[in-house]
Amino acid sequence: MPLSDALLPEFDHETGVTRRLLERLPDDKFEWTPHPKSMPLGRLAAHVAEVLTWLPETVHKNEINWDTTAPSQPKNFPTRADVLKYFDESRDAARSALAGVSDAELMQPWSFKKDGQVVFSQPKVGVIRSMVLNHMIHHRAQLGVYLRMQNVPLPAMYGPSADEGGF
Secondary structure (H helix, E strand, O other): OOHHHHHHHHHHHHHHHHHHHHOOOOHHHOOOOOOOOOOOHHHHHHHHHHHHHHHHHHHHOOEEEEOOOOOOOOOOOOOHHHHHHHHHHHHHHHHHHHHOOOHHHHOOEEEEEEOOEEEEEEEHHHHHHHHHHHHHHHHHHHHHHHHHHOOOOOOOOOOOOOOOOOO
16 A cells, blocks of 8 residues: 555544634634743644645655744734635645655655754655644644633544534
């Protein structure tokens, strides 16, 4: 079985669960933050959606260089509908890139650089699992805590939630 065929069911499950969580974003709480060092709720939701844009970048390139001297423009969206639209576009592009990649390409080395210096290198398949899927899941969990603190019912993810009985 090709590696992409093994990854696609996980991708579909995790992006489906993530979308169900994003569907619950309260538009009136996008600026709320649980702590001064924390991202605002809306920015965190945008980050959850933008992480998927890294998958096609991983598939189609062999490295990325984070230039800390260049100005950064983090994604921000004013409404849940805008976040969902961006998430759907990012998910669809990521899924397309994953579905069309060969095992040979997935095993190619990929490097993350910061200001030209290699921070880490690993096969693209590892980057997809760790820096894309696991990273999205990590921030999705943070977002779940934010939503819980705002009394927003959480969807079932890997089993029933306190708010929903099933999947």
